[in-house]
Amino acid sequence: QVQLVESGGGVVQPGGSLRLSCATSGFTFSRYGFHWVRQAPGKGLESLAFIFYDRDNQKYADSVKGRFTISRDNSKNTLYLQMNSLRPEDTALYYCARDVKYSADYWGQGTLVTVSS
Amino acid sequence: DVVMTQSPLSLPVTLGQPASISCRSSQSLVHNDGNTYLNWFQQRPGQSPRRLIYEVSNRDSGVPDRFSGSGSGTDFTLRISRVEAEDVGVYYCMQGTHWPWTFGQGTKVEIK
Numbered sequence: 467q468v469q470l471v472e473s474g475g476g477v478v479q480p481g482g483s484l485r486l487s488c489a490t491s492g493f494t495f496s497r498y499g500f501h502w503v504r505q506a507p508g509k510g511l512e513s514l515a516f517i518f519y520d521r522d523n524q525k526y527a528d529s530v531k532g533r534f535t536i537s538r539d540n541s542k543n544t545l546y547l548q549m550n551s552l553r554p555e556d557t558a559l560y561y562c563a564r565d566v567k568y569s570a571d572y573w574g575q576g577t578l579v580t581v582s583s
Numbered sequence: 584d585v586v587m588t589q590s591p592l593s594l595p596v597t598l599g600q601p602a603s604i605s606c607r608s609s610q611s612l613v614h615n616d617g618n619t620y621l622n623w624f625q626q627r628p629g630q631s632p633r634r635l636i637y638e639v640s641n642r643d644s645g646v647p648d649r650f651s652g653s654g655s656g657t658d659f660t661l662r663i664s665r666v667e668a669e670d671v672g673v674y675y676c677m678q679g680t681h682w683p684w685t686f687g688q689g690t691k692v693e694i695k
Contacts (some may be wrong), residue, residue: 510686511686511689512686514684516682525683528683554594567620567638567679573633
């Protein structure tokens with residue numbers, strides 16, 4: 467069955483960096499694009515970044531552009547999110563999700579990032 | 584960015600009764616390819632979002648047929664014909680037509 471499992475979250479100081487991973491299984495990873503979406507505590511959902519199946523094309527929300535980088539390793543069936551210059555407002559549960567025709571059909575369980583001194 | 588506005592934000596419902604959630608977008612969600620990429624997600628307490636409806640009215644596999652979606656352009660609705668206890672959670676509309684994707688604020692469905 468399709469599975470997406472995020473990892474890499476934790477507590478980091480403002481200005482710090484973190485790299486999230488999303489390990490996938492149960493489907494052909496290289497055929498799909500992927501998203502990172504976050505949810506601040508008690509808040510709604512915010513789309514952050516998207517990477518096309520061919521990896522050369524990415525899109526970012528303005529809130530993370532220039533600070534976050536989405537990437538993928540098709541040999542490892544894994545998606546990544548490199549997060550730099552972290553701010554307290556980046557504190558959230560970070561989800562990876564599989565793209566299918568302008569939608570997301572499968573989501574991981576999320577990994578929690580806390581930015582605090 | 585496209586603003587998605589849901590109403591109501593809180594929806595107390597009696598078991599077995601219908602429920603309806605409205606979602607309006609600040610601009611048309613009709614894509615250049617002619618399709619409308621409006622989705623509905625359910626998020627049960629402590630769980631990840633689960634897609635219920637895609638492209639306005641298509642139900643995902645395994646989603647009970649008491650859930651239905653409708654609408655066009657900028658005005659969309661999710662209906663639950665008879666609410667069951669397992670339907671408790673927060674429901675989000677999401678547009679995938681324009682980047683970045685944007686979500687509604689969420690509608691919390693609870694049992695009276």
